[in-house]
Amino acid sequence: MPDQKVNMNTVWFKDAKGFGRMKGDNLQTQIAIPVLKGGSGEGANPQQLLMSSAIACYALTLAYMLDRKKVPVAGFFMDTEGNIARGKQLSITHRPHVVLSSSASKEDITVVEALFLQAEEKCHIGQLLVKAGVPVGTEGKVSIDAGDDLTSNYIEQHQIEW
Incomplete structure (x- = not known):
């Protein structure tokens, strides 16, 4: 695989109470120093x-x-929790929920359960964090689509723009 070059641009407005903007090919976001700081x-x-970055x-x-x-996925969604301990140590826990189509087999469920851990082990950002001493864990859940459209419900419940 050839080397990848990533370019991003950043602009900062005002002093520490100001804010900045970052922009890259497929990312644009506002950044700021936290109020507590x-x-x-x-x-x-x-x-x-x-x-x-770890979530993505x-x-x-x-x-x-x-x-x-080739798992028959109807959709999946995920909550991720980050905790910062008193010693400023960050820990990250992903909680993916994979919804399989109604045609899924028990074998499909077993495959998904194995993939939860494999994805954690193959995620380059997560592994960089682990090497830096950040605990990263996964607590996955699998369900079969029963016509409830769990993914759309999740989007609505969490007010995610789609």
Whole structure:
């Protein structure tokens, strides 16, 4: 695989209470220093950006692996929790929920359960965090679509723009 070059641009407005904007080919977001550190809090902070990288890496890795195994996925969604201990140690726990189509077999469920851990082990960002001493874990759930459209319900419940 050839080397990949990633270019991003950043602009900062005002002082520490200001905010910045970051832009890349497929990403644009506002950044800010957290209020607790004297900033405006009007944008993503470094911990949120770090977690979003770990989340995207895990989710994309899992989606790729599910596709490669030809698992009949109706959809999946995920909650990720980051905790910062008193010693400033971050820990991350992904909680993916894969919804399989009604035609899924018990074998499909077993495959998905195995892929939860494999995706964690293959996610490059997560593994970099582990090497840096950040505990990263996964607590997955599999269900069979019963016509409830769990994925759309999740989107609505969490007010995710689609």
